[in-house]
Amino acid sequence: MNYFSSNFKLGILGGGQLGKMLLYETRKWDIYTKVLDNSEEAPCKISCDEFVLGSLLDFDTVYNFGSNVDVLTIEIENINVDALEKLEEEGVKVFPQPRALRIIQNKATQKLFYTDSDIPTSPFTRFVYTSEINDSINNGGLKLPFVWKCAQFGYDGQGVKVVRKSDDLNGLPNVECIAEEMINFKNELAVIVARSSAGEIKTYPVVEMEFHPEANQVEYVICPARIEDKIAQKAQKIALKVAQQINLVGLLAVELFQTQDDKILVNEVAPRPHNSGHYSIEASYTNQFEQHIRAILGLPLGNTKSKVAGIMVNLVGAEGHTGDVVYENMEAVLELEGVTPHIYGKKQTRPFRKMGHVTIVDKDMERARGVAQKVKETIKVISK
Amino acid sequence: MNYFSSNFKLGILGGGQLGKMLLYETRKWDIYTKVLDNSEEAPCKISCDEFVLGSLLDFDTVYNFGSNVDVLTIEIENINVDALEKLEEEGVKVFPQPRALRIIQNKATQKLFYTDSDIPTSPFTRFVYTSEINDSINNGGLKLPFVWKCAQFGYDGQGVKVVRKSDDLNGLPNVECIAEEMINFKNELAVIVARSSAGEIKTYPVVEMEFHPEANQVEYVICPARIEDKIAQKAQKIALKVAQQINLVGLLAVELFQTQDDKILVNEVAPRPHNSGHYSIEASYTNQFEQHIRAILGLPLGNTKSKVAGIMVNLVGAEGHTGDVVYENMEAVLELEGVTPHIYGKKQTRPFRKMGHVTIVDKDMERARGVAQKVKETIKVISK
Incomplete structure (x- = not known):
């Protein structure tokens, strides 16, 4: 297949910042792209x-959009998967595959998949409705505290809540959800796995999320993670296993917990380029966006x-x-030296x-960490 | 000045591959751009x-295009400079400055500028018409062989010819031109200098053009050049001097000869991102296109x-x-490892x-050189 300056057409579902960065790569290779998004x-x-x-x-909308492209990919998971399945049946190459998207889109299904595939993850209980949780607490089946997560989609950042007492459940949407045991982790890690339609598979180095000591908010994504080699190897092995079991084509970003006793647990995954891989644009030989294109087109990784x-360092709007x-x-x-801002x-x-x-x-690394702190302390995203 | 996601408008004259790569950076910073080109x-x-x-x-066309932008830049030198001068008078910031463009656009003026500024360059003679050259050869004023260069614009790659005997002049356009002494150089080098509108100035490392041993064609641009440190320092010093003397804002790519006795001579310059700096996208902390934006906007280099x-390695159409x-x-x-193709x-x-x-x-470097050779031997730009 000839992808470069040709009639080949790549469809991208979603037009946000991940798509924007993906387009740097399609422009670099002159690959024809068609994008669907709900915002002008x-x-x-x-x-x-x-x-x-x-x-x-x-x-x-999704079906019609995808019906005249050669390969269809996503930059966001919240997509009509029925349409993707129909397109796949009709011969459009859809990567990540609709089957994998179904598993990942629903957090309960995702957790059950880990259990079924013998992939370590935190203990959890699935509920069809949030309203069922109180009974389970009252009869001793569920212990406080836990992390409530709505199963489907994210309800605009309201999809996750730490529940320390029953009252914390008040006001949550009454939807399919899971209650996860809270992990007192030593580190939050992530590994991006790339798997091509030709079956080739590779992992990126393990990255580490560094938290603000008081605010408990991720401040820095650091590559490579400042952890022991054997922990890094364990994390990469588990991430590889997830990607292999799910049989995904494209990128799989695997978020992991390193527990106090050095177990590695899968937290959740995203089947696309990911915030934890943005460092790769400047730091890696092959950035995650180019790698995604290579993977879904069956090119060598x-x-x-x-x-x-x-x-x-993420730039988020100031309060x-x-x-x-x-x-x-x-x-x-x-x-500052070695600094590249990206404005979405x-x-x-x-x-x-x-x-x-x-x-x-x-x-x-230590010098980079010092500069990162200065960046964080200096730049402010404000309104006029 | 606020450039990012703002009402600021950057005008770019020329819409070729240099402009395309410049746009990766304006997209990265969400700088509003307006481009003029004569091709759909x-x-x-x-x-x-x-x-x-x-x-x-x-x-x-140029005047109207530039009249509603805040900063105007170029990605090609062959521009109507009268229009740029008028725009500059009316308050548009034009970088590189029209004054500098006038010096560079005409190869005779450029050579005279080097002589006047005490910048080492190969000996040359200026002719108002090509037809005057034969007289000069006949009366012993000009010695064969020499390099004929038309002074203004490039006539589609026909702007340069090595003249070994009088007959070689036949068929050349009868225009303003120069005859340059042929330099039996040891190396062809280049240095990119960045100078910001705030007066900050920096040089990139010296790069080396490696020629095919038989075809006498540039095959590889190599950074850093495999030359002695003292030669590299001399080359950077001369490149800096050219940029300072010309008082340029933006990038200045300075092409140089290293002679057999290790003199450094300025061959010619380009006031913009340059083929000899393309390696910087993958290899440098700040690539030449981002640097150009920084320089013309007065941002820190x-x-x-x-x-x-x-x-x-350039990808050119096969014969x-x-x-x-x-x-x-x-x-x-x-x-192959570490390889990034760019398709224009x-x-x-x-x-x-x-x-x-x-x-x-x-x-x-040696491993990169080995891979580069494989790339060169493998890829072919052909027609269907």
Whole structure:
């Protein structure tokens, strides 16, 4: 197959920042792209060859969109999978496969898949409705505290809640959900696995999420993770197993917990390029977006090793600011060595909205970590 | 000034591959762009915010295009400079400055500038018409062989010819031109200098052009050049001097000869991102395109050092092939370690047309050089 400057057409479902970064790679290789998103202001609108406005959850919209592309991929999981299945039956190559998406889209199904596949994960209970949870607490079947997660989709960041007492359940949507045992983890890690339609498989190095000591919020994604080699190897082995068992084509980002006694548990997965792999644009021989393209087109996978240490800082909207975005102190950040800001192109900021990220690279990890802290302390995403 | 996701507007004159790669950076920072090019199939057409079709050499077209942008830059030198001067007078920031473009656009003026500025360059004679050259040869004023270069523009690659005997002048256009002494150089080198509108100045490492031993054609651009440190320092010092003397804002690519007795002579310069800097996308902390944006916007300049060794191979159309392009053996090339192809997106190939390039990076230069050779031997740009 000839993909480069040819009639080949790649469809991408979703037009957000992940799609935008994917398009750097399709432009680099002159691969024709068609993007579906429900916003006229989608970051992908520029840089694709064709842009279609419409809902990713509507059967007809997704089906019609996908019916004239050669390969169809996603940059977000919340897609009408029925449409993808029909397209796949009709001969469109859909990667990740609808079958894998079904497992991942529903957190209860995902957890059951881990259990069935002998993949270590935190203990959990599935509930058809949130309202059933109180009974289970009262009869001693479920112990507090636990993490409540709605099974399907994310309800705009309201899909996860730590429940420490029964009252914390008040106000949660009454939907299919799971209650997960809280893991007192030593580290939160992630591994991106790439698997090509030709069956080739590779893992990226293990990355580490560093948390703010007080706020308990991820502050930095650090590659490579500052952990023992044997822990890193265990994490990569488990991530590989998940990707193999799920038989996925494309990228699988596997989020993991390293427990206090050095067990590795799978937290959750995403079947696409992932926030935890953004560092790869500047740090890796093959960045995750190019790797995704290689995987779904059946091209040879690229080198997943790093040229240099990489740290990623998310740029999220500051609290108390809603409106036209301003990136304050960008010049001061650009003065620091090895710093690359990425601005996603959303015109409006609001508290905690993901507006961009900054990558810091250096041959020396400690120096990179110092610069990352300065970046974090300096840049502010505010409104005019 | 707020450039990111704002109302700021950057105008780019020219929509070829250099502009296309520049747009990766404006997209990364969400800087609004407007591009002028005379081809509907310009590689820049996708990825800019506004595309205007028109001639870069027409006063009114360039003037009208530039009149509503905040900063105006170029990706090709052959521009109507009168229009740029008028725009500059009216308050548009034009970088590189029209004054510098006038010096560079005309090869005779450029050579006179070197002489006036005490910058080492090969001896030359200027002629108002090519037809005057024979007289000069006959009366002993000019010695054969020499390099004939037309002064203004390039006449589609016909702007340079080695003249070994008087007859070689037959068929050359009768235009303003120069006759340069042929330099029996040991190495052809290049240095990219970045100078910001705030006056900051930095040089990239010296790169080396490696020639095919028989065909006498540049095969590889190699960074860093495999030369002695003191030669590299001399080359950087001279390149810096050219940029300072010309007082340029933006990038200046300075092509140099290292003579058999280790003198450094300036060959010619280009006031923009340059083929000799393409390696920087994968190898440098700050690639030349991001650096160009930083320089013309007065942002702090980025680190010009390399993360790894980089080698660039141009992808040019194979002889005997004209028509719809096919990149033969791309899969075999993608199997090699550290290889990144760039496809410019020109749909039609013809012999020697620049269709793309491939970068090879590695921590080990010799290994990169080996892979580069395999790339060169494997990939073919042919027609269907």
